[in-house]
Amino acid sequence: MVHEYLVKNNIKPLYNRVKVLEYLLDKQNHPTVDEIYNDLVKELPTLSKTTVYNTLKLFLQANLVRLITIEDNETRYDVNIPNHGHFKCEECKEIYDFTIDIDGVETEELSQFKIKEKSVYYKGICPGCLNKKN
Amino acid sequence: MVHEYLVKNNIKPLYNRVKVLEYLLDKQNHPTVDEIYNDLVKELPTLSKTTVYNTLKLFLQANLVRLITIEDNETRYDVNIPNHGHFKCEECKEIYDFTIDIDGVETEELSQFKIKEKSVYYKGICPGCLNKKN
DNA sequence: GGATACTCTTGTAATCATTACAAAATTATA
DNA sequence: TATAATTTTGTAATGATTACAAGAGTATCC
Ligand SMILES: [Mn+2]
Ligand SMILES: [Mn+2]
Ligand SMILES: [Zn+2]
Ligand SMILES: [Zn+2]
Numbered sequence: 001m002v003h004e005y006l007v008k009n010n011i012k013p014l015y016n017r018v019k020v021l022e023y024l025l026d027k028q029n030h031p032t033v034d035e036i037y038n039d040l041v042k043e044l045p046t047l048s049k050t051t052v053y054n055t056l057k058l059f060l061q062a063n064l065v066r067l068i069t070i071e072d073n074e075t076r077y078d079v080n081i082p083n084h085g086h087f088k089c090e091e092c093k094e095i096y097d098f099t100i101d102i103d104g105v106e107t108e109e110l111s112q113f114k115i116k117e118k119s120v121y122y123k124g125i126c127p128g129c130l131n132k133k134n
Numbered sequence: 135m136v137h138e139y140l141v142k143n144n145i146k147p148l149y150n151r152v153k154v155l156e157y158l159l160d161k162q163n164h165p166t167v168d169e170i171y172n173d174l175v176k177e178l179p180t181l182s183k184t185t186v187y188n189t190l191k192l193f194l195q196a197n198l199v200r201l202i203t204i205e206d207n208e209t210r211y212d213v214n215i216p217n218h219g220h221f222k223c224e225e226c227k228e229i230y231d232f233t234i235d236i237d238g239v240e241t242e243e244l245s246q247f248k249i250k251e252k253s254v255y256y257k258g259i260c261p262g263c264l265n266k267k268n
Numbered sequence: 269g270g271a272t273a274c275t276c277t278t279g280t281a282a283t284c285a286t287t288a289c290a291a292a293a294t295t296a297t298a
Numbered sequence: 299t300a301t302a303a304t305t306t307t308g309t310a311a312t313g314a315t316t317a318c319a320a321g322a323g324t325a326t327c328c
Contacts, residue, residue, distance in 0.1 A: 127246040
């Protein structure tokens with residue numbers, strides 16, 4: 001449960017925080033701050049966008065969420081699940097998850113480096129959009 | 135030679151364009167627009183930042199360069215070389231290239247997807263910064 | 269419970285990278 | 299050389315993110 005999960009990660013489970021994390025867990029949507037804010041403000045009319053930013057920064061520091069920076073002009077957020085990459089469709093802009101065993105790839109060049117985080121982003125066209133083109 | 139390389143890619147080899155591409159090829163630096171501009175303006179005093187943006191956009195469309203979006207607040211550029219990933223050191227902020235055979239990784243989940251571009255970003259601490267810490 | 273201190277939230281203003289745009293300069297075409 | 303097309307430039311507009319201070323909420327202690 002989200003409440004306990006926050007406590008376990010040393011984050012006070014305040015109302016807004018629970019709502020933001022629940023949002024990220026429910027909609028596996030890779031949302032922007034604007035999307036999070038616009039959806040949540042319906043339920044939480046006094047919510048401010050700054051709070052969404054603050055909350056996400058807190059979650060980032062605690063490694064509960066991670067940034068998705070496929071595009072240089074849109075920052076998206078995702079719950080932090082290991083061994084999954086992201087595919088962004090150039091047509092419909094949808095972001096798909098896919099499992100990838102990136103830890104299984106050899107990178108002996110980096111043997112002296114301390115690796116803390118790995119990101120894999122693909123771009124292209126999704127099956128749905130490929131079909132529409134034919 | 136840069137001049138011919140541009141011609142071959144259907145890009146008029148105008149003076150600024152040659153300079154920007156040479157800059158990217160010489161300094162394997164993964165520079166920001168600001169860094170490119172600030173360095174080149176020494177040689178090209180009338181250069182404008184808009185031109186740097188325009189030129190890079192052109193190169194992107196022609197697939198001569200690619201975006202590096204490791205951080206959400208800094209867009210960097212790199213000459214487009216296949217099968218290499220980027221490691222960014224959290225301490226010194228340096229971005230290191232490393233070779234990675236990402237095409238060798240199985241992703242049968244994406245068998246119906248048309249993949250056009252793959253990016254791999256790691257974060258952590260580089261050997262130099264690890265040493266300083268001890 | 270009530271006073272006090274601490275933390276969180278909010279709204280507005282500031283910042284900064286990028287884009288839009290139109291005029292000036294350059295280059296190509298005839 | 300004239301004319302058209304493209305490129306460059308400088309400035310203004312945009313938009314996402316951050317800074318900041320006041321207000322609201324929460325915890326602690328008596
Ligand atoms: Mn995801
Ligand atoms: Mn590189
Ligand atoms: Zn699609
Ligand atoms: Zn370092």
